[in-house]
Amino acid sequence: MRGIPTSHIKQVLSRIQGWLSYHEGLYLYALAAAGPGKGEIVEIGSWKGKSTVILAQGSKRGNREKVHAIDPHQGGSDQEAYGYKNVNSEMEFWSNLEREQVTDYVIPLVMKSEEAVTGWSKPIRLLWIDGDHSYEAIKKDFLLWEPFVVPGGIIALHDTYAWEGPKKVVEEIILPSPRFMVIGLVDSITAVKKVSRFAPLSLLRNHCLLFFRHLYNLGRQHVLPGDLRKLSKAILKLLSSVR
Numbered sequence: 001m002r003g004i005p006t007s008h009i010k011q012v013l014s015r016i017q018g019w020l021s022y023h024e025g026l027y028l029y030a031l032a033a034a035g036p037g038k039g040e041i042v043e044i045g046s047w048k049g050k051s052t053v054i055l056a057q058g059s060k061r062g063n064r065e066k067v068h069a070i071d072p073h074q075g076g077s078d079q080e081a082y083g084y085k086n087v088n089s090e091m092e093f094w095s096n097l098e099r100e101q102v103t104d105y106v107i108p109l110v111m112k113s114e115e116a117v118t119g120w121s122k123p124i125r126l127l128w129i130d131g132d133h134s135y136e137a138i139k140k141d142f143l144l145w146e147p148f149v150v151p152g153g154i155i156a157l158h159d160t161y162a163w164e165g166p167k168k169v170v171e172e173i174i175l176p177s178p179r180f181m182v183i184g185l186v187d188s189i190t191a192v193k194k195v196s197r198f199a200p201l202s203l204l205r206n207h208c209l210l211f212f213r214h215l216y217n218l219g220r221q222h223v224l225p226g227d228l229r230k231l232s233k234a235i236l237k238l239l240s241s242v243r
Contacts, residue, residue, distance in 0.1 A: 004029055009054065016096050018050030019159075025054050027186040028128065028156070032058030032067075036193070037125030037153035039065070044113050044141050045131030045158075046071035048089050049096040055128065056102035069093075070109045070116045071131070113137075117144045124148045130158035135165040142169055151196035154183070160190040161217060175210040178203040185240045205239055212236050 009025045020028075032041060032055045041059055046052045046069040056067045073090035090110060097103045109116045113131060127149050129141050138157070149155055155174075160166040170190050174180050181202040184191035195202065212232045219229020 004033075008057075012053055012057070012100060013050065015099070016050040016053060017048050017092075020050050020054070021187045024158070024187050024189050025051075027184060027189060027191070028054045029058035031126055031154055031156065031191070032056070033062035033064070035126050035154050037150045039123035039125035039148075039150050039153060041065050041067045041126045041128070042124050042145065042148075043067055043069045043128045043130070044071075044145065045129070046073075046093060046108070049093045049100075051128060051130060051158075052093070052106055053096060053100045053102055055126075056097075056105040057100070060102065060105045065125070066105050066107050068107045068109060068116075070111065070113055072112050073110055113141045114144060120148060122148065123150045123153075125150055125153040127153070127155045128158075129155070129166075133159060133163045133165045135168050138165045138169050139173065142173065146194075149194050151194055153194050154191055155180070155194065156184070156189055156191040159188045161188055161213075161220065166190075167217075171210060171213065175206045175213075177206075180206070182206060182209055182240045185236050209236060209239050212239070 004026055006026065009029060010022060013020060013022060013025050028051055041055055043052055043055060052067060052069045059065055059067060073088055073093060097106055124145070127145055129138060131137065131141055146155060157166050157170060160170045174192055178199065179195055180192040181195050181199065182190065183193045212235050215224065215232040216229055216236060218224040219226065219232060
């Protein structure tokens with residue numbers, strides 16, 4: 001997408017605490033502003049609002065949908081190692097939305113994902129999953145919300161290499177399925193498009209991606225030489241149409 005306010009995105013990322021790289025921020029902004037499909041934007045896992053603000057500002061610029069931001073704001077077991085397990089983030093979340101002037105473009109749902117999905121009926125064009133990173137939780141998030149994603153819509157997951165939960169969901173549920181086509185690998189984000197019909201070439205491509213993801217992860221763990229890790233990363237980029 002042309003004209004992304006890169007310097008502004010850098011400032012937003014520096015002002016709000018959280019785990020989102022610069023390139024990931026650019027990518028989410030572009031998906032929110034100009035991503036395919038018609039429907040809502042749903043974010044699972046907001047914490048203090050770093051990705052929430054990026055999504056809202058992107059969608060606002062594209063004159064598109066508001067962001068439904070789902071988070072109980074009570075911390076979780078996956079944040080225990082960082083000392084945030086029992087930290088309530090709701091006040092700081094609201095403060096960040098107000099400072100970045102996106103309160104009019106965010107619909108906070110202060111509850112768990114499985115509570116928010118009760119009674120949900122709206123189509124979704126962009127689903128961003130970055131909540132509890134345990135395998136059971138992220139698998140539940142994916143299975144509960146994926147049926148609402150429209151054909152041609154995007155599902156993006158965070159931390160799909162270093163965290164075992166998101167990694168397993170991508171490798172065991174998404175990539176083996178003919179219903180999803182990988183369209184973006186941006187730092188730790190894996191983004192897929194939901195397809196409306198079976199595409200053998202896309203499935204073959206997904207299996208190739210799965211193979212080279214295994215090589216890349218072995219390189220990250222220093223099981224394989226660093227040069228092979230670099231090669232596998234380059235092939236992953238070639239196989240995915242990062243935009």
